[in-house]
Amino acid sequence: MTNQLLIAETEKRFGDAVTQARLAAPAVRVMLGIATSWKLTNAEGAGLLGFTRYKWSNLKSGRWTEVFNQDQLTRVALLLRINDALHELFPDDQADRWPRQVTQNPMLNGKSLVQAMVHGGIPFIIQTRNYLETAVARLKKLDAAARVSR
Structure with missing residues (x-):
């Protein structure tokens, strides 16, 4: 599965279990790739996904056995589009x-x-x-x- 699939799913709700299971592995790869590129700390990676640090640690170490829920898939898809926009700019x-x-x-605000x-x-x-895609x-x-x- 490619990043394009995750982007294509961005506008969908990610609410059904089949979609969540299908996108689990690509979402993990995308998020770990962004975390590496942006040099995220554990707190930042966890915060961007709405995770606890324990869940983030499991994701980073390959011990992640869950699927992303609707909220988390939405976050990953948005972060992917932000990353893509930054690379176009x-x-x-x-x-x-x-x-x-x-x-x-x-x-x-100074952050x-x-x-x-x-x-x-x-x-x-x-x-x-929205801001970055408008700029692109x-x-x-x-x-x-x-x-x-x-």
Whole structure:
């Protein structure tokens, strides 16, 4: 299963057990990949998923035997889209560093993106996804306009 499958499922509810079971392994791979790229601490990884640190530790160590519930799958799908948007906006190394940097962005209130998402939960993660995807769309529109004017 690819990241595209998880992205495609983002708009669905993730409420049925069949979907949750089908997406369990890809969701774990995606989340561990993001955690590695963003250099998340255990507290941050747990916070982004709404996990206890014990559950996060089990996930990281390969002892995870559960499936993600609807809330957790939604979080993973949103974080994947955020990660993808960052990689469209910035070179790879900067895209991976940016979530940890404290910026002047007023949306973050002096926090890093990771800190703000842990604190704000799903509503803020959705807001972040919308903000970044809008930025990607604007960049593509500017790029297309620049190509036409050449």
